Amino acid sequence: MLRGKVTIKDIARELGISPSTVSKALKSHSDISSATKKAVMALVRKWNYQPDPIALSLKGGLSKTIGVIVPEIVHYFFSTVISGIEDLAYDSGYHVMFCQSNESWEREVKSVDALMASRVDGILVSLSKTSTDFDHFRMILDAGVPLVFFDRICSDLDTDRVVVDDEAGAFEAVRHLCMEGCRNIVHLSGPQNLNIGFGRKEGFRKALMEFDLPLIGSNIIKCDTTEEARIVVPELLKRKKRPDGIFAVNDMTAAETMRIIKEAGLRIPEDIALVGFTSGMISDLTDPTLSSVEQNGYEMGKEAVRLLIERIEKRSDQPSQNVVIKTRLAVKGSSRR
């Protein structure tokens, strides 16, 4: 009984019947007499037989496992997504195999290889910041394995996608700043090769247009880490025409920005109003609390899994789907005047 390995053969031997009879009895095949079925079922329960998923996979070709690649798990947003992925996957009888690319293209490629080698039934990916070459993903598709991107998608590839409505979220955030009276708003932006960086900048642009504010090039600055903020933000505060509102591409950057602004003796939101993106734990910890565009990561994870499993099981050739998760602007202390 070691390793919990009761096999169909053990049952068959004990009952003096053949393994195939046991197998059929287990799935209540019409061939099998109810007496035999009962005997099998009884022993199955007694010995706690569980079919070996590995043998099943060998036979059926499906491993009932999905692979996930995220830039890094140590990140509030991604951990909520993974939480959603795990919850729905297990409910659907799938296992989750998990890799992080650590924002490195090489590691992303290696992870794809590892997941493919272990014959996962489908793969979920959120792109690494440094990925500009996508051959490894093409290889997945060529092999006929379903692939779904979430959050940081790959526009070059025709796959199912789940994204947050970055543009609408950013638009709402910046409109809010305008309505609070800001007239000189800076956007600390993300890399423009990622859809999220681009979309959030577009929302920023359109909101300014709506309020007839000029779009000044120097008011869009690449800055999406705390390290960059420590360089960029002090410069901002020295400007002759100091910004009166800042929209940051993520909350970590926003939080660091807040720290720097307070250190400089300026008040938030009175002197400078601040809104971030992503939310989660962070936004309630800062002082003042940080207004932020909330993304429902849990929901995103579930949607991504739903799409993936649909592809896996239906093997449908319907055109690619594009699911958009709604954002919600949470107005808190950093921007309410």
Place this chain on the structure above:
Amino acid sequence: MLRGKVTIKDIARELGISPSTVSKALKSHSDISSATKKAVMALVRKWNYQPDPIALSLKGGLSKTIGVIVPEIVHYFFSTVISGIEDLAYDSGYHVMFCQSNESWEREVKSVDALMASRVDGILVSLSKTSTDFDHFRMILDAGVPLVFFDRICSDLDTDRVVVDDEAGAFEAVRHLCMEGCRNIVHLSGPQNLNIGFGRKEGFRKALMEFDLPLIGSNIIKCDTTEEARIVVPELLKRKKRPDGIFAVNDMTAAETMRIIKEAGLRIPEDIALVGFTSGMISDLTDPTLSSVEQNGYEMGKEAVRLLIERIEKRSDQPSQNVVIKTRLAVKGSSRR
């Protein structure tokens, strides 16, 4: 070529030799002529043959997969541990299968079942807060599958463990508070059925003893979530003999405590000094920054995997090991007077 499935048989057929010859050639068995080996290797490269891990598992009994159960992934500390687990596991050629118990005993049991059913080679667990019955873990051991606990361990079971030196960390934190002049220190503690709750309380107790301060029962209060803090802390501030120092069992609770204290118009650290436990992102975001006992979660994850793989591969019967990860007190604004 669909599904990337080049098998050993395909190679054999192409070369007009038998599958077993190919198999042996692949592992450079001494039986095989070098001419044959070369031909096989060439075709293997050309067709990008990769052995099917599922067939391998069926044969060898090992799945090269380890299972991980954590209370929740959406938690800075656990995500660092998982990061360490993933990194070392992949370097060692193992895959990581992943479940969260959501602090629920039922879900924990279900996860154990799922991992066992999928025939993982070993399991890593950090206990759910609500687990007081451990039969599901005994089942793992009875099945001969290696099991390693990390962080929240199970004292009832004789297994390898990786823990943080909670007591020493807490001791250092409270000694620091004493040295900063605190004489009436409160401990917001965790559940005492978990080793971490108990160890941190012990460190608190011993530090007080070292400074000849009385151990007052009402100064140890169960409070390890933000929700509880909102109830407990206001009461504390109303006390006639108001605490001048607080040591919280985790950083989320500490951060909320800080918010409440500031809201009450008291100063940190002048009126009340504050130290948390776990650190991570949080401690730099608050204002003032939060002093905290840092746990090296990444290191803990790696250690746990190291122990587990050792058990899996050596199947050694050496006595259980107990690895202790050192903590480090990071003194920041909330306690430096």
Place this chain on the structure above:
DNA sequence: GTTTGTTCCGCAAACGTTTGAAATGGTCAT
């Protein structure tokens, strides 16, 4: 007494791989 039908069950192949044992073909010494 032969056919036809039913009910229940076992055989064998298959999934991809490994591995000890057996077979093949050849060379060499007796």
Place this chain on the structure above:
DNA sequence: ATGACCATTTCAAACGTTTGCGGAACAAAC
């Protein structure tokens, strides 16, 4: 010519499961 010996290759079984097909046993219909 016979046997021994070597290098090289193939065979067959095994891992746990599924499933189409064939077979046995029996009863009913002709």
